[in-house]
Amino acid sequence: MIENVNLYCAAISLLVAAAVWKIYSKDNPNDNKFKIKPMAPMAKKETEEVGGDDIISKMKAKGRNILVLYGSQTGTAEDFSAGLAREAHRYEKMKAMVVDPEEIEYEDLGRLSEIPNSVLVFLVATYGEGDPTDNTQTIYDWLQDEEHDESLFEGQKFAVFGLGxxxxxxxxxxGIYFDKRLVELGGERIVDLGLGDDDANIEEDFNAWKEQFWLSVCRTFKVNRKETDGTIRQYKLNSEFNKNRVFTGEVVRFNSHKNQRPPYDSKNPYYAKVVVNKELHNGGDRSCMHIEVEISDAKIRD
Ligand SMILES: Cc1cc2nc3c(=O)[nH]c(=O)nc-3n(C[C@H](O)[C@H](O)[C@H](O)COP(=O)(O)O)c2cc1C
Known part of the structure; x- marks a missing residue:
């Protein structure tokens, strides 16, 4: 008896499936709209050859000539650097790269002059008792080395804006130190040292300095501001890409989600590990979670 019922159910199911297939497989002129077609193979990516890992090779490979190094604790100098670099494309032959000094070998800086029309820009904040930010501590120590050849930056065009x-x-x-030291090491200042005062309006100070900076760039390298302003962007679709170079929502520093570095704040969030995550109610329709996060490595002060 049970076997007969099972056979009957199976037959009904087959009939229903056949009917459904019949309805959806009808020749419908709109069918094409919903068909998933295999995509045509996309053009192969024109790979950008990076001659080596050092900053100068990277700049050469990417056609950049302005190197902006920032010393920032809470992000202002870093934001200003990004703003300055974005404006570079408005000027003929100018392309900038913003880099955290901690990510380069300082000895390479002396080779920046190998790049035509190159400018070394420092945007550095001061902390403590006239101290550098965490990320400029090492380059500051390196610059102070008395052993440096006085022609280390011979003829290298540079500009400094200090934040304080x-x-x-x-x-x-x-700011004052970097500006002075670069001259001592043979650098050629193209615009007066800019000093931003956070107690007044540091954005205004920076904008005024930036204007002078670009005027000087035009004068020094005999270039003009582009008529189109360089704001028309063109995009190319690449099928092959390096997953490590994909923007994943970092606010300030690329890859900051993966390479975590203090100080942490709203723009540079710390990814704390959830160490306890438990429901405090047993059954019923109420819910209350007990969650503990581990922040001992975050160096967040009370
Ligand atoms: C704890 C602390 C110490 C500071 N010490 C100095 C200082 O000694 N001299 C100075 O000119 N500015 C000092 N400043 C001001 C910062 O340099 C200024 O706010 C700057 O814009 C910060 O830039 P950043 O956001 O890129 O770190 C200090 C600020 C803070 C919060």
Whole structure:
């Protein structure tokens, strides 16, 4: 008896499936709209050859001539650097690269002059008792080395903007130092040292300096501002790409989600590990979670 019922159910199921197939397989003129077609193979990516891992080779490979190095603790100098670099494409032959000084070999900087029309730009904030930011501590130590050849930056065009606050005793000590030291090492200042005061309006200070900077770039390298302003963007679709170079929502520093580095704040969030995650109610329709996160490595102060 049970076998007969099973056979009957199976027959009904087959009939229903056949009817459904019949209805959806009818020749419908709109069918094509919903068909998934295999995509035509896309053009092969024109790979950008990077001659080596050092910063100068990277700049050469990417056709950049302005190197912007920033010293930032809470992001202002870093934001300003990005803004300055974005404006470079408005000028003939100018393309900038913004880099965290911690990510380069300082000895390579002396070779920047190998790049035609190159400019070395420092945007550096001052902290503590006239101290560098965490990410400029090592380059600051390196610059102070008395052993440096005085022609280390011979003829290298450079510009410095310092970020500080007049209420501190050592106002803009870092900007002042970088500017002075680059001259001592043979660098050629193309615009007066800019000093931004966070106690007044540091954006205004920076914009005024930036204007002078670009005027000087045009004068020094005999280039003009482009008529189109360089704002028309063109995009190319690449089928092959390096997954490590994909933007994944980092606000300030590329790859900051993976390569975590303090100080952490809203723009550079710390990814804390959830160590306890449990429901405090047993059954019923109420819910209350007990969650603990591990922040001992975050160096977040109370
Ligand atoms: C704890 C602290 C210490 C600071 N020390 C100095 C200082 O000694 N001299 C100075 O000119 N500015 C000082 N400043 C001001 C910063 O340099 C200024 O706010 C700058 O814009 C910060 O840039 P950033 O956001 O890129 O880190 C200090 C700011 C803070 C919060």
């Amino acid at each position: 606050n007049k209420t501190y005793e050592f106002y803009n000590a870092m």
